[in-house]
Amino acid sequence: MTLEELEVFVTTQANVGMEAYYWWCTALMITIHVGFLMYEVGASRFKNAVSSGVKNLLAFAFMIPTFWLFGWYIYLAFPGGFTPIDLEGYGTPWNVSMGPMLSDQATGVFWAAFTLFACTTASVFSGAVIERIRISAFVFLATVLGSVAWILGAAWGWHPDGWLVTQFGYHDVAAAGVVHMIAGWFAFGVVLNLGPRVGKYNSDGSMNELEGHDLRFSFVGLLMIIVGFFGFLGGCLIWAGADFGGWVNIYGAPATLSSFVFNTLMGLAGGMIGAFWMSKGNPFWMMSGGLAGIFSCASGLDVWYPGLAFVLGFVGGVIIIPANDFLHRVFKIDDPVGAISVHGVAGIWGVLAMGIFASGFPAAGDIPASSFSGQLVGCIVMFLVGFVPGYGLSFIMKMMDWLRVPDHVQEAGIDSAELGLRAHT
Numbered sequence: 001m002t003l004e005e006l007e008v009f010v011t012t013q014a015n016v017g018m019e020a021y022y023w024w025c026t027a028l029m030i031t032i033h034v035g036f037l038m039y040e041v042g043a044s045r046f047k048n049a050v051s052s053g054v055k056n057l058l059a060f061a062f063m064i065p066t067f068w069l070f071g072w073y074i075y076l077a078f079p080g081g082f083t084p085i086d087l088e089g090y091g092t093p094w095n096v097s098m099g100p101m102l103s104d105q106a107t108g109v110f111w112a113a114f115t116l117f118a119c120t121t122a123s124v125f126s127g128a129v130i131e132r133i134r135i136s137a138f139v140f141l142a143t144v145l146g147s148v149a150w151i152l153g154a155a156w157g158w159h160p161d162g163w164l165v166t167q168f169g170y171h172d173v174a175a176a177g178v179v180h181m182i183a184g185w186f187a188f189g190v191v192l193n194l195g196p197r198v199g200k201y202n203s204d205g206s207m208n209e210l211e212g213h214d215l216r217f218s219f220v221g222l223l224m225i226i227v228g229f230f231g232f233l234g235g236c237l238i239w240a241g242a243d244f245g246g247w248v249n250i251y252g253a254p255a256t257l258s259s260f261v262f263n264t265l266m267g268l269a270g271g272m273i274g275a276f277w278m279s280k281g282n283p284f285w286m287m288s289g290g291l292a293g294i295f296s297c298a299s300g301l302d303v304w305y306p307g308l309a310f311v312l313g314f315v316g317g318v319i320i321i322p323a324n325d326f327l328h329r330v331f332k333i334d335d336p337v338g339a340i341s342v343h344g345v346a347g348i349w350g351v352l353a354m355g356i357f358a359s360g361f362p363a364a365g366d367i368p369a370s371s372f373s374g375q376l377v378g379c380i381v382m383f384l385v386g387f388v389p390g391y392g393l394s395f396i397m398k399m400m401d402w403l404r405v406p407d408h409v410q411e412a413g414i415d416s417a418e419l420g421l422r423a424h425t
Helices: 003-043 046-077 107-128 135-157 163-168 176-194 215-234 257-278 283-300 306-331 339-357 372-399 407-412 414-419
Strands: none
Touching: 003 046, 003 107, 003 215, 046 107, 046 135, 046 414, 107 135, 107 176, 107 215, 107 339, 135 163, 135 176, 135 372, 163 372, 176 283, 176 339, 176 372, 215 257, 215 283, 257 283, 257 306, 283 306, 283 339, 306 339, 339 372, 407 414
16 A cells, blocks of 8 residues: 555545544434423423423424525624625535535534534523423524524634634633523523413412423433533534644634543533532432533533533532522513523523633634633623524514413413323323
8 A cells, every 4th residue: 555545545534434423423412302302391291291392393303404404504604794705605505515425524414413503502492481382483483593593603603713703712612602592592582572381470470380290201301411412512523634633623723522521521510519509409400500510611611620610510500590590580481491591591601701710721823812801792792692583583473473372272281272182191
């Protein structure tokens, strides 16, 4: 074998390995949606359990073709703002790259991974609106969130040429802001217009607990989400080849899977312990705190010392509980699974923590070093990218009477009234 032949062989094997890696990351990410489905079915009352699962499956189904049609193009074409760059058709559904091509082993698997990221935003949103949103309204809003809003935010802050990155040094390697903040605050905008479930609030403003029918489903679901996030977080790294030192983060700076796994596990443990302590042993918040712990570390998974990751996760697990109480008390919302707090609030903490504890950390190429001001700007942008379309669209849908299931249908149960089904017979 000549040196040239050896080089071709090594490059081919590296490309095959890269392709297989993202294939399995994508497969593992599907367990996130199994987990969210189980989580929400368990958190729903018996009369709404089937509809909670159906809307999750439909959102997954609608996200895939819409992300192929325009979501992937938005990511590639809009890093500079609202004006697209000229890609000569690349990323559009009629381009040769958006189908089988032997000379391109990357586009398909990267598109698939990003599609599953989009589906994750929809699943985050889903839990906040169970038991009173129309299924068709949810699918429409979830598609807007996953195939338009979050991916526009990703083009700006999760792209090496995104304006937040190139101008402000925004650093969010595992998407605390880009995914979790956008999805959480999109959900907040929607629930402000959607209103609470029938029976959630009394006439004097006091709040009732509307408990789900099977907490065991929620426990297993939360663990499945955590398993799936290892695929999600693995997909946040890019294999750049041996010439570039192997793994790089989304911004092109060197990174390792070891740093990701150190800090993911430590953040998870810190979040569970913090939430268990803060909630005085509430098992629901203990598991939710594990997720919040991961998101609290997500922006800097590539740079944290594991002991600091544990502390960040612990703080994240602690703050989500008073934050959830504050949002319910002040805004009279109804978030049955605490999604706004777990994703939106912990996401803010994760983004700002990068600016507090890693300010000045160098980036790749001409990207500015990380800073608190850059993280703060990114935080504001991600909030607006989520909240504005969530509130604006749901307000219009509310005026059209297309958002909320009528109260009498809620009382009867959405499963029987809309689907003619029951969770158990």
